[in-house]
Amino acid sequence: MAPTNPIPLVDLKAAHAEVADEVAAGFERVLATTGFVGGPEVAAFEEEYARFCGVRHCVGVANGTDALELALRAADVGWGRRNARGEADDEVVLPANTFIATAEAVARTGARPVLVDCEPGSQLIDVQAALAAVGPRTTAVVPVHLYGQHAAVEELTAKLAGTTVRVIEDAAQCQGATRLGRTAGADGLAATSFYPGKNLGAYGDGGAVLTDDADLAATVRALANHGGLSKYSHDLVGFNSRLDALQAVVLRAKLRRLPEWNATRRTAAERYGELLAGLEGITLPTTEPGNEHVWHLYVIRLESFGGDRERRDALVAKLNAEGIGAGVHYPTALHRTPAFAYLGYEPGAFPNAEDAASRIVSLPLHPHITAAQQERVAEALATALG
Structure with a gap:
């Protein structure tokens, strides 16, 4: 017999009940204009979430895995480069204890994931192990902000300053969190997920890239839109990864x-x-x-x-x-x-x-x-x- 009054890990029904009227009104706006991909709802959400995160730019994309891959590609990581033996030439350092999507995003760029251990207590990335794993092929380090708190990004960026190694934050679990007053993506590059169970969750998949760098933001936006910033403009080999307007409606209501x-x-x-x-x-x-x-x-x-x-x-x-x-x-x-x-x-x-x-x-x-x-x-x- 099924237990009565189960207690869910995440209560999406209760969350929906709180925003249902706003979401219904927003869906009506989108349905009336038939602007299902991009449009004013997505633009408004991107502006609002960027402001919430304290960064200049937010680019909404289809999901969190794409967000991380797009951030890596915008930072010129991977791109399918291979050495003479056919092995991935770029390496990206990341923790061994994370959802598989973190490593998938790295592998999809053509780079090789280089794993390191976590701290025994917080289970956040072991910063010293990450720094020790940086080698001549390393193009990025991806700290994962696990369970709702930040890894020590300031230590990574301080040690890697003056090198070509990027710090690209996996911020899928830390929406609204800060470390030393800093948000994910401030003065750098971060990717997040709006999977329904996240602190800020959509009614399906969604994600975003956060940065203060206008050029990186433009590159992410182009890559996610078939390689161009306007219709039938294809300056890069991109793919289709765009946040849709109905999800933006949900995210705006929940963001408030x-x-x-x-x-x-x-x-x-x-x-x-x-x-x-x-x-x-x-x-x-x-x-x-x-x-x-x-x-x-x-x-x-x-x-x-x-x-x-x-x-x-x-x-x-x-x-x-x-x-x-x-x-x-x-x-x-x-x-x-x-x-x-x-x-x-x-x-x-x-x-x-x-x-x-x-x-x-x-x-x-x-x-x-x-x-x-x-x-x-x-x-x-x-x-x-x-």
Whole structure:
């Protein structure tokens, strides 16, 4: 029998109910003008989101994976260059513990992903390992702002200043987050996703590239529009990756609420900290100094299980059976996936990433979660842990 009153990991129904009237009115505007691709709704969203992020330029695209690939290509990374042996000549450094799309975007440019480990606590990219991995073929480093807080981009940019290596931020999980007062893409280049479950989510796929650099923004826009900025103008070999007007309507409505929603997420994270503080066998997530966390995910670590993936998965199954929408983000480090086995990394190459993959559990957290729901999650977790 299905559990009553399930608690979802992300409550998209509650989010829609809050914006439904605005979205319906916006859809009517788009339907009346039939401006389904681009147009005033997309332009307005790009301007509003750029202002929200504190950057000069936002280019809406079809999804977050495209956004990262377009950012890389605009920075002249990849382009299918090969050495005499037919191997990818460009290399891009990124963490081993991220959603596969980060590495896919790199591979799709023709560059070779070079993986590094994460920090054991925050699970953000190990900056020193990333810097050590930079070599003569490195064209970019991609820090991933994981779970809602920023990696130490300022350390990367300081060390790489004066080189040709770009820092291109994967900002899909940090919409509204800051580090030392800085937003993703400020004085640089960042890509984000508007997948429905994100802090700022569309009603389908969507993404954007953020930058202060007008030339980079223009290149991204041209690449995403078949290589040109106007119809039948094809200055580059591009592809079709454009944010549609209906999604822009949804994003504009949600963007107006994003600061409040992020504040509510922080309150919910604090509440989890209080409810779970005395529970043995788990380590709670923390906020790194200098970061304003937006809690895209609330990820605990099971310390008492000794890295036993099967027992972790059994615990998640118990929670799910009780109607608790727990999950794992992410269950497999990139070098352990068949897709990237060709990189040649052995098991154990990135011990922190692999250990985290066997221990982490994501608990339900979203702007509409109630205190009573969180109390039920905490009780179910305590029972499941035994």
